[in-house]
Amino acid sequence: MAKEDVNPAGKGNADDAVVESKNFIEEVIEQDLASGKHQSIITRFPPEPNGYLHIGHAKSICLNFGLAKKYGGRCHLRFDDTNPVKEDVEFTDAIQRDVKWLGFDWGEHLYWTSDSFDQLYDWACTLIKEGKAYVDEQPYEDIRAQRGTLKEPGTNSPFRDRPAEESLARFADMKDGKLDEGAAVLRAKIDMASPIINLRDPVMYRIKKATHHRTGDKWCIYPMYDWAHGQCDAIEHITHSICTLEFENHRPLYDWFVDNVDVPAVPKQYEFARLNLNYTVMSKRKLLKLVEDNHVDGWDDPRMLTISGLRRRGCTPRSIRNFIDSVGVSRNNGIIDMGKLEAAVRDDLNEVTPRMMAVMDPLKVTITNYPDDQEEELVAKNHPSDESFGTRPLMFAKEVFIDRADFMEDPPKKFFRLAPGKEVRLKFAYLVTCQEVIKDDDGNIVELKVTYDPDSRGGMPADGRKVKGTLHWVSAKHAKQVEVRLYDRLFSVEKPDADDWLDQLNPDSMVINDKVLVEPALLDKKPGEPVQFERTGYFNADSRYSKDGQPVFNRVVGLKDSWAKIAKKG
Numbered sequence: 001m002a003k004e005d006v007n008p009a010g011k012g013n014a015d016d017a018v019v020e021s022k023n024f025i026e027e028v029i030e031q032d033l034a035s036g037k038h039q040s041i042i043t044r045f046p047p048e049p050n051g052y053l054h055i056g057h058a059k060s061i062c063l064n065f066g067l068a069k070k071y072g073g074r075c076h077l078r079f080d081d082t083n084p085v086k087e088d089v090e091f092t093d094a095i096q097r098d099v100k101w102l103g104f105d106w107g108e109h110l111y112w113t114s115d116s117f118d119q120l121y122d123w124a125c126t127l128i129k130e131g132k133a134y135v136d137e138q139p140y141e142d143i144r145a146q147r148g149t150l151k152e153p154g155t156n157s158p159f160r161d162r163p164a165e166e167s168l169a170r171f172a173d174m175k176d177g178k179l180d181e182g183a184a185v186l187r188a189k190i191d192m193a194s195p196i197i198n199l200r201d202p203v204m205y206r207i208k209k210a211t212h213h214r215t216g217d218k219w220c221i222y223p224m225y226d227w228a229h230g231q232c233d234a235i236e237h238i239t240h241s242i243c244t245l246e247f248e249n250h251r252p253l254y255d256w257f258v259d260n261v262d263v264p265a266v267p268k269q270y271e272f273a274r275l276n277l278n279y280t281v282m283s284k285r286k287l288l289k290l291v292e293d294n295h296v297d298g299w300d301d302p303r304m305l306t307i308s309g310l311r312r313r314g315c316t317p318r319s320i321r322n323f324i325d326s327v328g329v330s331r332n333n334g335i336i337d338m339g340k341l342e343a344a345v346r347d348d349l350n351e352v353t354p355r356m357m358a359v360m361d362p363l364k365v366t367i368t369n370y371p372d373d374q375e376e377e378l379v380a381k382n383h384p385s386d387e388s389f390g391t392r393p394l395m396f397a398k399e400v401f402i403d404r405a406d407f408m409e410d411p412p413k414k415f416f417r418l419a420p421g422k423e424v425r426l427k428f429a430y431l432v433t434c435q436e437v438i439k440d441d442d443g444n445i446v447e448l449k450v451t452y453d454p455d456s457r458g459g460m461p462a463d464g465r466k467v468k469g470t471l472h473w474v475s476a477k478h479a480k481q482v483e484v485r486l487y488d489r490l491f492s493v494e495k496p497d498a499d500d501w502l503d504q505l506n507p508d509s510m511v512i513n514d515k516v517l518v519e520p521a522l523l524d525k526k527p528g529e530p531v532q533f534e535r536t537g538y539f540n541a542d543s544r545y546s547k548d549g550q551p552v553f554n555r556v557v558g559l560k561d562s563w564a565k566i567a568k569k570g
Helices: 024-035 055-070 089-102 113-129 140-145 164-175 225-235 245-259 284-292 307-313 317-327 338-352 520-524 562-569
Strands: 042-045 074-079 110-112 133-136 185-188 203-207 221-223 240-244 268-272 362-367 376-381 391-396 399-403 423-426 431-439 445-452 480-487 510-518 531-533 537-547 550-558
Touching (some): 024 055, 024 268, 055 240, 089 307, 113 164, 113 203, 133 164, 164 185, 225 245, 240 245, 307 550, 338 537, 480 520, 510 520, 520 550
Parallel strands (some): 042 074, 074 110, 240 268, 362 445, 480 550
Antiparallel strands (some): 133 185, 185 203, 203 221, 431 445
């Protein structure tokens, strides 16, 4: 991504954004302000309340709210609630929650397209009276067939030249519920021979006899997106209507509707490249299927790249904003590697999370020369480089657990962990040397017997000798057992196939380990308080589940990019 493609949300908090260079939308805005075309800017984020927001929406949120922040304007939140069949209050609540969690606020400027239903209807009637719209009573299949192709012009509807009074009467019948769904639509009368297919008499209204979550049963006709969107932008005096590139072909229709209605303002539409990532799907239809068919644990499943899912997993708002900033704003479509998002999360969590001890695959270690009945309280730093995180007490006794991966009976030359006869450091505790390996009848290692250096308290030898290996551990007597969910990418292939995408779900996208031993202080962690498990990864207490009254921990991201290694081997 070119350096100039910088998201205006900037790094850090939304309230202290820093922009190093301008993207193409910022250049347009600055020209408009300098020329006096606009005294201030007004942008908007217009989600449909038919699902939860995902990481792609986060790019639009950061862009629209970030531009308003940078140029001293404002950004509206407007719900495009024009399809009562698919909309739900759950979605509107979730969308507002997610936008605020990302660090942005619309203040008093919360709007709904349904607020303007009366005005949109009146304007539609005006277009009919002026001969610029008509009611078409053909089956939808016929209307679609008459649109033509990119190489062939469309065919006029037999209803195209019906008298305006007749169309007005039939439009009123549509509004009053006298016609069945699919019996008629209102179409704009533009040009069936236009090379721009969207200008070939597009549909403005269709009949839907469904209860709307805000207007109830007042309406049984609902405006199409292209008709409602630009007019609502005009009603709200939006100066820069910023959309993703798939709406570029809709811009001529956007302009036609604005130009042919006596609107209070004349907004302009600009398009930017949407955010696409590998190892995932971004279609709302596909996300909905994942939820409805129970492939995932709801819209906020930590494997989903919904904003709610990212929050539940343990990502921070700043990490998402930093990722969006690194992707930039341009008109070039492309696919961003998932590792870039994971790196942004990892970089942010490295700065803001304390470190604590957790043993994922416990192996018992008995310190043979440590007093049987002795316990001692050690001092552990909560962050290796930031003293403001402070310290915590850490209990130590004769028996501890280490991770099984930290021991090898016959190690290679550069294995700097525990092995027979080798000395390592138990972090914040003592130096220990492996003396004996205990196995069960099947030859499995079940215990290590070690000796410790009493003069190395805190992990520092009195004689200054160098010890390379440092292991994390937990006291057997004081540790608590918890459940940990190791989340990974939802799909096992980089580009899920359009047809067989459900067959490409990653079977290891969630691995549950309920044998993890942790230091007791971890049980006090609340959702939204990420922590690094020493030498393992970043984790967050789940906001929905607990086990035996104790938190269940979700892995946010590992300390290293394991998928990068897989790709390199491939």
